[in-house]
Amino acid sequence: MSAISERRERERAHRHQLIISAARELAEAEGWEAVTTRRLAERVEYSQPVLYSHFDGKDAIVSAVALDGFSQLAAYLSHARQAAPEPEHALRAVSRAYLEFATDRPALYQAMFILPTDLKFASAETPVPLRASFDEFVNCFRPDSERRELFAEVIWAALHGIAVLSQSGRIPADGQEERVDFLITQIASAR
Structure with missing residues (x-):
């Protein structure tokens, strides 16, 4: 694996964990009803398509x-x-x-x-x-x-x-x- 591929993989893993952490923080603050892909995308400052490249939807985020x-x-x-x-x-x-x-x-x-x-x-x-x-x-x-x-x-x-x-x-x-x-x-x- 090249250095560029390794960096991309680390960045992807970081984004993945960032989404999980943001979902948990939002749920702890406002309840799971408040956790939507739109709100998560805003919170982590990534587009919804980026979010969907990590998770199929809210159920997958909850599972993570x-x-x-x-x-x-x-x-x-x-x-x-x-x-x-x-x-x-x-x-x-x-x-x-x-x-x-x-x-x-x-x-x-x-x-x-x-x-x-x-x-x-x-x-x-x-x-x-x-x-x-x-x-x-x-x-x-x-x-x-x-x-x-x-x-x-x-x-x-x-x-x-x-x-x-x-x-x-x-x-x-x-x-x-x-x-x-x-x-x-x-x-x-x-x-």
Whole structure:
């Protein structure tokens, strides 16, 4: 590859990331309804055709934001798990970190789990960052446990429910610690 081709590729990658960042910032400030290709083109100072050379439309942009979010989530959960001294503490730490992530980044969380994307969960096509996020839950359980993926799925699903119900105001946020304690206790007794 020539130096010119390498520079063009770096510039394209930079534009791609700039569009993703602008979409996330706009969604965090005004909600996902405000994220349009026209507004993004204005914000990144590129034409709409340039935007479409990177993404097929808003759904593709949301998918890219979500994938970026899963990379961040995996790192966040990994840090929480590795900071915990014992397996039960690790599960509690990862669970709390998950809920903190969802609370602190509502627009990103919405892109990752609520809005339509082309990301495949639990399949051979699952992107590495998504699998890495899930594996942080799996790694909280004993390696010799045949049901560790099942436990991880149940924990993740329950935490997702808690996050969504809390964000929508359907359950009070102040009971979150008690919910996590109950969930961990129930899963720990089933292992």
